[in-house]
Amino acid sequence: xxxxxxxxxxxxxxxxxxxxxxxxxxxxxxxxxxxxxxxxxxxxxxxxxxxxxxxxxxxxxxxxxxxxxxxxxxxxxxxxxxxxxxxxxxxxxxxxxxxxxxxxxxxxxxxxxxxxxxxxxxxxxxxxxxxxxxxxxxxxxxxxxxxxxxxxxxxxxxxxxxxxxxxxxxxxxxxxxxxxxxxxxxx
Amino acid sequence: xxxxxxxxxxxxxxxxxxxxxxxxxxxxxxxxxxxxxxxxxxxxxxxxxxxxxxxxxxxxxxxxxxxxxxxxxxxxxxxxxxxxxxxxxxxxxxxxxxxxxxxxxxxxxxxxxxxxxxxxxxxxxxxxxxxxxxxxxxxxxxxxxxxxxxxxxxxxxxxxxxxxxxxxxxxxxxxxxxxxxxxxxxxxxxxxxxxxxxxxxxxxxxxxxxxxxxxxxxxxxxxxxxxxxxxxxxxxxxxxxxxxxxxxxxxxxxxxxxxxxxxxxxxxxxxxxxxxxxxxxxxxxxxxxxxxxxxxxxxxxxxxxxx
Numbered sequence: 001x002x003x004x005x006x007x008x009x010x011x012x013x014x015x016x017x018x019x020x021x022x023x024x025x026x027x028x029x030x031x032x033x034x035x036x037x038x039x040x041x042x043x044x045x046x047x048x049x050x051x052x053x054x055x056x057x058x059x060x061x062x063x064x065x066x067x068x069x070x071x072x073x074x075x076x077x078x079x080x081x082x083x084x085x086x087x088x089x090x091x092x093x094x095x096x097x098x099x100x101x102x103x104x105x106x107x108x109x110x111x112x113x114x115x116x117x118x119x120x121x122x123x124x125x126x127x128x129x130x131x132x133x134x135x136x137x138x139x140x141x142x143x144x145x146x147x148x149x150x151x152x153x154x155x156x157x158x159x160x161x162x163x164x165x166x167x168x169x170x171x172x173x174x175x176x177x178x179x180x181x182x183x184x185x186x187x
Numbered sequence: 188x189x190x191x192x193x194x195x196x197x198x199x200x201x202x203x204x205x206x207x208x209x210x211x212x213x214x215x216x217x218x219x220x221x222x223x224x225x226x227x228x229x230x231x232x233x234x235x236x237x238x239x240x241x242x243x244x245x246x247x248x249x250x251x252x253x254x255x256x257x258x259x260x261x262x263x264x265x266x267x268x269x270x271x272x273x274x275x276x277x278x279x280x281x282x283x284x285x286x287x288x289x290x291x292x293x294x295x296x297x298x299x300x301x302x303x304x305x306x307x308x309x310x311x312x313x314x315x316x317x318x319x320x321x322x323x324x325x326x327x328x329x330x331x332x333x334x335x336x337x338x339x340x341x342x343x344x345x346x347x348x349x350x351x352x353x354x355x356x357x358x359x360x361x362x363x364x365x366x367x368x369x370x371x372x373x374x375x376x377x378x379x380x381x382x383x384x385x386x387x388x389x390x391x392x393x394x395x396x397x398x399x400x401x402x403x404x405x406x407x408x409x410x411x412x413x414x415x416x417x418x419x420x421x422x423x424x425x426x427x428x429x430x431x432x433x434x435x436x437x438x439x440x441x442x443x444x445x446x447x448x449x450x451x452x453x454x455x456x457x458x459x460x461x462x463x464x465x466x467x468x469x470x471x472x473x474x475x476x477x478x479x480x481x482x483x484x485x486x487x488x489x490x491x492x493x494x
Contacts, residue, residue, distance in 0.1 A: 029283065053367070
């Protein structure tokens with residue numbers, strides 16, 4: 001059981017017997033009023049998103065999903081192929097069902113595939129993955145005029161903001177829970 | 188390159204923050220306000236339904252310096268201000284941090300309307316000092332700071348932006364939800380907005396309006412949808428204040444929240460407090476607006492997660 005204060009992006013809960021994932025989460029508290037937890041929740045089966053506001057005492061059931069350890073193999077069109085680590089069985093997940101997680105899949109990555117009534121409906125990623133920067137502005141060592149983050153694109157096509165000293169071709173660690181830059185990887 | 192890049196990159200923001208705080212001190216001192224310091228650790232915070240204090244031994248870290256500052260007003264300090272750290276349990280989001288900085292100022296005489304004017308002047312002064320003149324940009328909004336700022340009663344705000352009236356919202360126990368979803372995001376967009384005259388049920392520590400006892404002389408200031416300050420014509424009737432505290436405590440009990448001791452010394456001395464007005468302004472939020480920062484994390488040196 002979760003309470004409203006456990007809500008965060010990526011949390012999976014059951015609403016009306018169906019699994020939902022929190023895609024947007026915001027803590028609000030009107031002056032002298034009560035804490036409110038505003039969310040956007042995506043139905044993991046239909047893909048539809050709903051807006052819901054919860055109060056502090058509200059509770060939720062965990063999404064009853066079976067997790068199977070699998071390895072990401074490759075993609076073909078909008079089909080993503082995974083292999084069950086125990087049975088070596090291969091399954092396909094559609095791009096739509098993956099949502100943002102598709103940006104953090106690299107070949108041979110170990111993930112947990114989420115099953116709802118024997119159907120694969122999404123994947124749970126490791127908290128951190130390493131991905132290569134393929135496009136960003138140049139940075140001249142010692143240049144302090146640019147003290148802010150700059151835009152960058154990584155090998156999966158995902159765009160994010162990174163510190164100015166990270167150069168094209170370098171490997172970075174991304175926190176998959178927030179989708180943000182975490183550190184630079186020394187190779 | 189430094190290991191703590193997020194901290195290093197906040198240097199410009201923190202420099203501006205320091206400047207804003209210095210200028211605020213100067214502004215209030217020049218207007219005859221005395222800067223005071225009251226203890227952070229107190230035995231009995233004001234019982235408010237939805238503000239949870241952080242325990243510190245058998246006492247608490249104050250959620251606001253309000254009670255001590257009003258005791259000073261009662262003891263004859265006529266114009267005082269304080270910039271202090273305050274703590275509120277479990278308040279964390281892009282606009283909340285459990286340890287934050289609050290500016291409070293109080294004046295004998297005057298009412299909430301006089302504080303609106305002072306608030307306006309303070310923020311205009313700060314913006315000018317930062318070189319922003321009459322206009323600031325906050326996120327996607329261009330906010331004109333030219334006087335007069337927008338003033339709207341709570342009832343009017345509901346009428347304009349919500350599907351139900353303030354009264355209906357209270358009856359249906361939806362007041363907070365409507366505020367957060369339908370009203371807040373629309374306030375202070377083209378110019379700053381004061382919403383005032385809160386329903387008596389949402390009076391907190393404000394006095395009721397003499398000519399209309401269904402509302403309290405309380406206002407909140409919004410810039411770019413962000414709530415910046417809360418002010419009252421202060422309730423100076425000890426008996427009435429005690430009843431308000433009892434109601435708030437009862438709500439806390441129903442919600443299963445911690446029950447705080449009654450602040451007896453405050454209630455005793457409140458009888459001697461002259462008619463006054465007071466305001467609490469979130470310094471971190473004000474810095475966010477002036478520096479166009481999307482989250483509170485960008486304007487503090489450390490968030491709790493970074494410690």
